Amino acid sequence: MNLEVQKYNQSKLPEDQLICNVLAKEINLHLAEAENKIWHAHPVWFLDGNPIVGYDKLKDCVRVLFWSGQSFDEENLQKNGSFKASEIRYTNVDQINISDLKRWLEKAREIQWDYKNIVKRKGVLERLK
Numbered sequence: 001m002n003l004e005v006q007k008y009n010q011s012k013l014p015e016d017q018l019i020c021n022v023l024a025k026e027i028n029l030h031l032a033e034a035e036n037k038i039w040h041a042h043p044v045w046f047l048d049g050n051p052i053v054g055y056d057k058l059k060d061c062v063r064v065l066f067w068s069g070q071s072f073d074e075e076n077l078q079k080n081g082s083f084k085a086s087e088i089r090y091t092n093v094d095q096i097n098i099s100d101l102k103r104w105l106e107k108a109r110e111i112q113w114d115y116k117n118i119v120k121r122k123g124v125l126e127r128l129k
Helices: 003-010 014-030 098-110
Strands: 035-039 042-047 050-057 062-066 086-090
Touching: 003 014, 003 035, 003 042, 014 042, 014 050, 014 062, 014 098, 050 098, 062 098
Parallel strands: none
Antiparallel strands: 035 042, 042 050, 050 062, 062 086
């Protein structure tokens, strides 16, 4: 695991730390080829410079964000924002369904919108995969 991500996780309260550690472990396992770094103050994984998945601590939960998640056709993921992102929120490590998370990570690899070039395209997203 990236040292900065370890520090991020360790800075959280114990229950949130457990959630973050499970998320980081599973994301690293299923997206082993992805670049991982702290981006906009939270852990994010990238494929070819395109953000794929990340998580952050909100006031009352840990949120997992899939940048292209609205295209996954998954009822447990909630729409986030006006682009193609979706999210799921956890307040307890026991809420994490590993098989769901694995499926979403596989879809994150296969279904991608081009966030890397969104500024260059003046806010227009194009599908990469």
